[in-house]
Amino acid sequence: MTTAGQAAPADAAPDVKPTIHAQRGRQLGTFAGLLALCAILWAATPHFLTVSNLLNVLEQTALNAIVAMGMTYVIISGGIDLSVGSVLAFAGIGLALALEQGIPAPLAIAIALGMGVACGLVNGTLITLGRLPPFIATLGMMSVARGAALMLAEGRPISGFSDGFRAIATERVAGVPAPVLITIVIYAVAHFVLTRTVFGRVTYAIGGNEEAARLSGVPVRAYKTAVYGVAGLTSAAAAIVLTARLNSAQPTAGTMYELDAIAATVIGGSSLLGGEGSQTGTLIGALIMGVLRNGLNLLNVSSFLQQVVIGVVIIGAVLVDMSLKRRQR
Amino acid sequence: MTGASDPRDPPVLQMRGISKRYPGARALDNASLEVRAGEVHVVLGENGAGKSTLMKILSGAVRADSGEVLLDGHPVELGSPLRARRLGISIIYQELSLVPHLSVADNIFLGKTPTRWAGMVDSGRMRTDARRILDGLGVAIDCDAPVHGLRLAQQQMVEVARALSDDARILVMDEPTSALSQREVGELFATIERLTAKGVAVVYISHRMDEVFRIGHRVTVLRDGRDVATRRIADVTPGQLVRLMADREVADHYPRRERCHGEELLRVDRLHGGGLKDISFVLRRGEILGIAGLVGAGRTRLARALVGADPVGERRVSVRGAPVRIESPADAARAGIGFLPEDRKQQGLVLRLSVERNVSLSHLSALARLGILDRAQERGEAEGSIASLRIRTPGPDQLVLNLSGGNQQKVVLAKWLAAHASILIFDEPTRGIDVAARQEIYLLMNRLVENGAGLIMISSDLPEVLGMSDRILVMRGGRVALEVAAEDATDARILQAALGVAS
Numbered sequence: 001m002t003t004a005g006q007a008a009p010a011d012a013a014p015d016v017k018p019t020i021h022a023q024r025g026r027q028l029g030t031f032a033g034l035l036a037l038c039a040i041l042w043a044a045t046p047h048f049l050t051v052s053n054l055l056n057v058l059e060q061t062a063l064n065a066i067v068a069m070g071m072t073y074v075i076i077s078g079g080i081d082l083s084v085g086s087v088l089a090f091a092g093i094g095l096a097l098a099l100e101q102g103i104p105a106p107l108a109i110a111i112a113l114g115m116g117v118a119c120g121l122v123n124g125t126l127i128t129l130g131r132l133p134p135f136i137a138t139l140g141m142m143s144v145a146r147g148a149a150l151m152l153a154e155g156r157p158i159s160g161f162s163d164g165f166r167a168i169a170t171e172r173v174a175g176v177p178a179p180v181l182i183t184i185v186i187y188a189v190a191h192f193v194l195t196r197t198v199f200g201r202v203t204y205a206i207g208g209n210e211e212a213a214r215l216s217g218v219p220v221r222a223y224k225t226a227v228y229g230v231a232g233l234t235s236a237a238a239a240i241v242l243t244a245r246l247n248s249a250q251p252t253a254g255t256m257y258e259l260d261a262i263a264a265t266v267i268g269g270s271s272l273l274g275g276e277g278s279q280t281g282t283l284i285g286a287l288i289m290g291v292l293r294n295g296l297n298l299l300n301v302s303s304f305l306q307q308v309v310i311g312v313v314i315i316g317a318v319l320v321d322m323s324l325k326r327r328q329r
Numbered sequence: 330m331t332g333a334s335d336p337r338d339p340p341v342l343q344m345r346g347i348s349k350r351y352p353g354a355r356a357l358d359n360a361s362l363e364v365r366a367g368e369v370h371v372v373l374g375e376n377g378a379g380k381s382t383l384m385k386i387l388s389g390a391v392r393a394d395s396g397e398v399l400l401d402g403h404p405v406e407l408g409s410p411l412r413a414r415r416l417g418i419s420i421i422y423q424e425l426s427l428v429p430h431l432s433v434a435d436n437i438f439l440g441k442t443p444t445r446w447a448g449m450v451d452s453g454r455m456r457t458d459a460r461r462i463l464d465g466l467g468v469a470i471d472c473d474a475p476v477h478g479l480r481l482a483q484q485q486m487v488e489v490a491r492a493l494s495d496d497a498r499i500l501v502m503d504e505p506t507s508a509l510s511q512r513e514v515g516e517l518f519a520t521i522e523r524l525t526a527k528g529v530a531v532v533y534i535s536h537r538m539d540e541v542f543r544i545g546h547r548v549t550v551l552r553d554g555r556d557v558a559t560r561r562i563a564d565v566t567p568g569q570l571v572r573l574m575a576d577r578e579v580a581d582h583y584p585r586r587e588r589c590h591g592e593e594l595l596r597v598d599r600l601h602g603g604g605l606k607d608i609s610f611v612l613r614r615g616e617i618l619g620i621a622g623l624v625g626a627g628r629t630r631l632a633r634a635l636v637g638a639d640p641v642g643e644r645r646v647s648v649r650g651a652p653v654r655i656e657s658p659a660d661a662a663r664a665g666i667g668f669l670p671e672d673r674k675q676q677g678l679v680l681r682l683s684v685e686r687n688v689s690l691s692h693l694s695a696l697a698r699l700g701i702l703d704r705a706q707e708r709g710e711a712e713g714s715i716a717s718l719r720i721r722t723p724g725p726d727q728l729v730l731n732l733s734g735g736n737q738q739k740v741v742l743a744k745w746l747a748a749h750a751s752i753l754i755f756d757e758p759t760r761g762i763d764v765a766a767r768q769e770i771y772l773l774m775n776r777l778v779e780n781g782a783g784l785i786m787i788s789s790d791l792p793e794v795l796g797m798s799d800r801i802l803v804m805r806g807g808r809v810a811l812e813v814a815a816e817d818a819t820d821a822r823i824l825q826a827a828l829g830v831a832s
Contacts, residue, residue: 197700198693205690208679215638215676216690216744217662275681 026269026324030284033317037288041295048298055177061290062179063238065283067257068264069190070120070234072282075265076194077227078207078274079134083123083141084235085257089250090145091116092239096158096249105165113236119145120232124225138228142258149251159248169245179241186237191279203227207274263310264289267317288313339402341366341530342387342418342499347396348554349382356382357393358554362532364499369521369531371541371562374551375574375824376624376789380534383551384501387532388420389413419492420501423508425484429477434459436476437491462490466520482513489520493529500524501532506540507625518544536623538567538830550574567830575791575820583796584768586775590799591615594783595648595666595752597635602642604630606807612752612783617774619798619815620787622827627807628787629671632754635785636661636668648752662691664752667745669738671757671787677741678729685711685725687740692748714743718773735766742773753777754785759793771797791820803827 041048067084074081091112098108119141126137171178194200202223205213214220235254243249268285270277292313296306342364349357357379364370374380385391387398389407397404400416407413427436434452435442437459443451459472468486476484485505492500502521506514521531521544535541541548542562549559550573558573591614600608605627612618620628634641637655646653653664661668670676678687689696689707696707711725718739722732729740738758745753758774759767774797778784788794794801801818803811803826811826824830 196702196704198697198702199700201686201689201693201702204682204686205679208681209675211676212679213690215636215658215668215670217659217748218690218693219657219659275679 026321027278027281027284029320029324030267030269030281030288030317034284034288034291037291037295041291041298044295045298048295051175053294053298055175055180057287057290057294058180058183059177060294061286062183063242064257064260064264064289065183065286066186066234066238066241068261068268068282068286069186069279070231071258071261072190072265072268072270072277072279073194073203073227073230074134075262075270075272076207076274076277077203077224078210079127079224079227080138080262080272081120081123081228081231082135082138082258083119083145084231084261085254086142086145086149087116087119087232087235088239088242088254088257089149089252090119090152091236092243092249092253093149093153093158093251095240095243096161097152099161099165100158105162108165109240112240113233116232116234116236116239117229118232120229120235121225123232124228127228128221128224146251153249153251155251157248157250161244161247166244166247169241179245182237182241186234187279187283190234194279199223199226204275207276209275260289263314267314269321285317288317338366340364341401342532343399343402344383344387345397345399347383347386347393347398349386349391349393355554357386359396360551360554360556362549362556363559364530364532365547366498366530367525367528368546369525369533369544371533371535371545371548372551373536373541373548373570373574375791378551378574379554380551381503382554384420384503384532384534387413387418387499387501389418414495414497417496417498418501419495419497419499421485421488421492421503421505423504425481425488427476427484427487430475432473432475433463433470433479433487433490434472436487437462437494439491441494458494459490462493465493465523466490467523468516468520480513482509482516485509485517486520489524493524497529499530499532501534503534504536504625505533506535506537514540536828538570538828541570542567567828571821571824571828571830575824583793584771584775586779591781593647593650595646596650598645598647600631600634600641600644600646602644603634603639604807605634605641608809610802610809610812612785614751614781614783615778616799617778617784617786617797619794619801620785620804621789621791621794621801621823622804622810624789626804626827628804629756630807631804632668632670632756632785632787635754636666638668662748662750665748665750666752666754667691667748667750668754669741669745669756669758671760673734673737673741678737680730681728683726683728684715684720684722684732684740687729688714688725688743688747691744691750695748710747711743714740714747718743718746719769733763733766735762735769738762738766738770739773746777751782752785753782754787756787757789758786759788759790791823794823795820805829 047053067088071081071084094115095108095112098111099105123138123141126132127134167178169179173181194203202213202218205218206220206224210220242253264286265277265282266272267288268277268281270281289310292310293306296309340363344362347357347360360379360383362383372380382391386393389410389412398407399405405416428439434455438455443454445451456472463470466486466489470479470483470486476487505517509517525531533545545562547559547561548565548570550557550570552574593611594614595612598609608631622628633639634644637657637660644655646655648664655661655664674680679690685707688711693702696703708725714720715722715725720736720739720743722736729737732740759770762770774784786797795815795818798815801813801815801823802809803823805827810829813822
């Protein structure tokens, strides 16, 4: 403060409850929803609350959660990324081909991550420099990346990798499957970056009011492009876990993952209008979807009805969230 | 002057004793307007004199606090835009409200499309009716052409035709020539004359004196929300009109300060392009440079060009004697130039972020190491700003959405002060801010210049410009029409320069 004069005490302000806490409140609400869902399933079936089943749920949730964490950045910035599933397949095939060529696993993993980031940066550039709506740019990339994956793999799965690489999915640390640990690490990093770094701050600001952020001197284009790069990065990370788990990379992998990721993000309280959301919310959102799928399976609900139930949950979660926000204003 | 009706007839429109208060401002104070059938009645006034509020009340978009409106001598309740239209009152705004991809005929009958049974569009009837109205206006436009392919003047004719299809008897035109070429202005005026000959009353709002004298029959001057005079155009001169618009008792409620002008902070040399023409000026440390001018004179464009918000052709700018390249707001921020836009909510603030996060937005990298924010420093700065600018908020975590207009403006200011900006560009710093908070903003501005900042203040509020500035630039048509020291400036001189009227 160059120009601050005498520091005067702030005038007695009206005692309004700062609404920034509302976000935490909503997260608690979502978490309560998750616990309620677990309680219902516990009561309904003895198979739900077992260690092996819970670990199974976490493993099933891991992929969606990883992809959804990149999606969360995009959605908070006010955008959308429909290409994450296709980029996952593309990076997975790249990884498999590299491993097949005998390239050491760490380098092959780096190549796959690079491919994911590159796809994301292309998305971002089309959106910022090309001024395409995110929906259109990433819809195009969804098709391009899928086609490229099919071409590279010549339409067939690529299978059979070294045990060392497969350890990414098969290893257990203190009984916890490695994919779950990887998800936790990615969550920790994604949460830290979103809440503690310039990049995270700017992501919220762009989603809240892009023009105000630009006029405040924020290089909006560069950050916005990078946000899509992050989505590409998490897609590639998910590809690595998936390839290791299946011991196979398939060019058709990740189909419809974009919708699951968007659903987890939105159930977790992110606003599709941008400017709001959290990684914790997204993690809970992904868990709700995972628990729901698992529970419906345990209860022998037909897969047709499962789709109906999941759709209803998505709509219900957003309706509740919106009505809570409206009451705040 | 044709078409003006017998003065003994009751006026087609009377607005009597209209008052309207907005929070923090009195827009209209017992204003009256009387318009006769078949005349072009010009409404003149400075920015903020109450013209647009009066017209909004006439169009039914805004409800007056008190006063009455009479049509043909009978009181009417306007209530809503639809009701006003049914009563024969139509308004053509500066921004046209046509649907670009629909045809001319579709646009004319939008909302009242003639139908046959089962809701089928009677396109034959629609086309012949549209043709008839356009012929009556004397314009040759293809009824089936989509509107987006038409010239602006033709689109305006379509708006006029739409008004006539409502059987408008009173047609309000708000600065209708602002985007037209000379030839198109001629076409428009021919149409207006045809309308008045048929007995339509035209209320014409314009700042262009030559047009006022070319097309008007009578003129009403508004000042500070009151009608100060109604005259026959034939009986007045442009100079007299300017005096009527400007003459006011100067209330001295602008805080004084020591004036000490230091070194040169900002030099702008022949800035050109994007509607701006050859603008040069200097801003010194410890100085408030006021920029006056009418809406559309290029003041905001100038501000946005200075901070690199819009691309401009040529721009040579020096800060503290050293040339700087400003291609984006980020460059401007690095050079120490901060912009406080007129539209705080849309451009100045991220409303759903907290006070603290808005303050830090302008200088995040200065608060971070390796991209990781020093949150203690961020918090300390925000608390410091809240204290020193007296931002009334429960705390730094409050969302700016929940603050009042004056406090929001302070947050925008805090954002730039925390970034150590020494050149601050205020665009309409007190618009929408109530009287008490205005005073605080003025005191803050004075404190800033006393501490060595240089301020550029764009304002449509003439007393504010006169009361706060050390020097004043008056803009007209993208140029600097006048540069004058505050002690030599008067209302009338500034208005004359802004309007382009010789004294």
